[in-house]
Amino acid sequence: MTDGPNGMTSPRRSARKAPNPRLQFPASRVEVSADGAMCWAGEGATSDVMGDGAGYDAATVGRGKDCGVLIRDESAAALRGLLGGAVTAPGAESGGLRGQVQAVYIDPPYNTGSVFADYADKVDHGLWLAMMRERLELLRESLAESGSLWLHIDDSEMAYAKVLLDEVFGRENCVSAIVIENNPKGRQLGKFFAGSHDHLLVYARDIRHVRIEPGSAQAVNPADFPKSDERGPFRLLPLRNTNKKFHPGTVPTLHYGLWADAESGRVSAEKFAGAREVFPVFGDGTDAVWRWSAARVRERSDELAARIVRGRGGERLDVYQIDRLHDERKKKLRSIWMAHEIGSSDSAKAELKKVLPGRQIFATPKPEPLLARVLEAATEPGDLVLDCFAGSGTTPVVAQRMGRRWVAVELSGASIDSYIVPRLEGELSDSDSFRILRSRG
Numbered sequence: 094m095t096d097g098p099n100g101m102t103s104p105r106r107s108a109r110k111a112p113n114p115r116l117q118f119p120a121s122r123v124e125v126s127a128d129g130a131m132c133w134a135g136e137g138a139t140s141d142v143m144g145d146g147a148g149y150d151a152a153t154v155g156r157g158k159d160c161g162v163l164i165r166d167e168s169a170a171a172l173r174g175l176l177g178g179a180v181t182a183p184g185a186e187s188g189g190l191r192g193q194v195q196a197v198y199i200d201p202p203y204n205t206g207s208v209f210a211d212y213a214d215k216v217d218h219g220l221w222l223a224m225m226r227e228r229l230e231l232l233r234e235s236l237a238e239s240g241s242l243w244l245h246i247d248d249s250e251m252a253y254a255k256v257l258l259d260e261v262f263g264r265e266n267c268v269s270a271i272v273i274e275n276n277p278k279g280r281q282l283g284k285f286f287a288g289s290h291d292h293l294l295v296y297a298r299d300i301r302h303v304r305i306e307p308g309s310a311q312a313v314n315p316a317d318f319p320k321s322d323e324r325g326p327f328r329l330l331p332l333r334n335t336n337k338k339f340h341p342g343t344v345p346t347l348h349y350g351l352w353a354d355a356e357s358g359r360v361s362a363e364k365f366a367g368a369r370e371v372f373p374v375f376g377d378g379t380d381a382v383w384r385w386s387a388a389r390v391r392e393r394s395d396e397l398a399a400r401i402v403r404g405r406g407g408e409r410l411d412v413y414q415i416d417r418l419h420d421e422r423k424k425k426l427r428s429i430w431m432a433h434e435i436g437s438s439d440s441a442k443a444e445l446k447k448v449l450p451g452r453q454i455f456a457t458p459k460p461e462p463l464l465a466r467v468l469e470a471a472t473e474p475g476d477l478v479l480d481c482f483a484g485s486g487t488t489p490v491v492a493q494r495m496g497r498r499w500v501a502v503e504l505s506g507a508s509i510d511s512y513i514v515p516r517l518e519g520e521l522s523d524s525d526s527f528r529i530l531r532s533r534g
């Protein structure tokens with residue numbers, strides 16, 4: 094054991110190298126050691142509530158199959174109960190949550206210093222980190238091998254949360270740090286910049302096995318498909334690989350001749366009457382490579398077209414892929430998610446107002462389209478979703494609507510009664526039910 098930065102005993106630091114002086118944060122009493130691990134006063138603290146989640150009063154809403162569990166408890170206590178098997182996963186006969194969860198979405202208190210009607214958002218920085226580490230470690234245990242964790246956070250703790258996640262999950266398991274536009278106009282009240290975004294830190298339990306489908310049908314822009322024929326809109330993409338990293342020196346097997354006829358547009362891997370042999374070249378005339386192998390061209394030659402193009406060296410024949418717009422078409426999501434795509438803080442409050450008219454509005458709800466995008470990317474119907482800072486219940490509500498099983502934990506009984514339960518009741522069909530467990534503590 095060694096003394097922590099303010100003289101507190103810190104058992105974890107004894108195994109670490111001496112802190113790198115350039116990475117010390119004395120003002121906030123947090124240090125990052127040379128091996129990248131954070132140390133801070135109070136880092137060994139665990140939550141006051143040391144329950145194992147066993148002592149709950151249970152009730153069921155609905156009569157159909159068990160789709161979700163809503164737990165009124167402190168998050169770490171509930172997670173211990175869930176991991177230990179004291180609480181069964183929805184739809185399961187027995188057994189806990191360990192290794193069962195496909196996606197965790199959490200939106201914990203950001204430690205901004207605000208005091209909301211529903212909860213206070215100010216604790217000592219070191220305690221906030223200790224609180225988060227303990228829960229992130231438990232949440233990691235809940236994840237399936239292909240699962241992922243999505244942590245919503247704002248600027249105040251984002252950098253620390255990122256280092257903490259690197260530590261708990263491993264840097265190699267960071268999938269993305271997505272920017273979320275939550276206030277398009279920008280908050281005008283601050284002294285400096287008008288804040289208009291949060292962050293969504295995405296980590297895989299294991300990057301080699303993670304199942305995240307980062308495509309969205311809504312992200313597809315029909316204007317990107319300007320051509321049209323009897324089969325509908327399409328665009329022509331060069332079959333040549335336009336990335337200069339790829340050339341005959343790096344991928345020699347993809348530099349080969351194709352046979353093409355400008356008049357009919359036909360392309361083939363084999364010579365045919367009227368065809369000319371075409372090799373891939375860059376705009377400056379140097380040798381390039383195709384994106385498809387000859388075997389794939391043989392299988393899918395009807396998706397290729399020959400065209401005459403005008404380049405620096407005059408006219409030449411080139412080969413294009415006919416890329417069609419169809420109903421299942423998806424586009425890779427960018428790492429910046431705009432409010433017009435996923436909603437904003439204002440739209441989330443408006444959503445709540447519509448579902449629960451006349452009620453005082455929860456201060457920090459997240460918009461439903463944001464959760465729909467996360468769950469679409471990270472889960473499939475029937476998968477298990479977990480949120481242990483449920484707030485007004487956006488995660489379980491959207492999970493229920495999308496046919497996912499869910500577990501939600503919230504400390505505030507008032508938020509459970511005023512927002513989560515009524516919202517969930519509105520989503521429940523006759524064939525579904527969910528359990529409510531309230532801690533007796």
Ligand SMILES: C[S@@+](CC[C@H](N)C(=O)[O-])C[C@H]1O[C@@H](n2cnc3c(N)ncnc32)[C@H](O)[C@@H]1O
Nearest residue numbers: 167168200212458459482483484485486487504
């Ligand atoms: C930012 S809000 C979550 C909002 C939520 N994403 C939504 O869309 O409504 C954070 C929530 O975490 C709850 N909370 C804070 N500390 C907690 C703890 N230790 N255990 C469980 N819930 C906690 C607060 O009561 C608050 O409702």
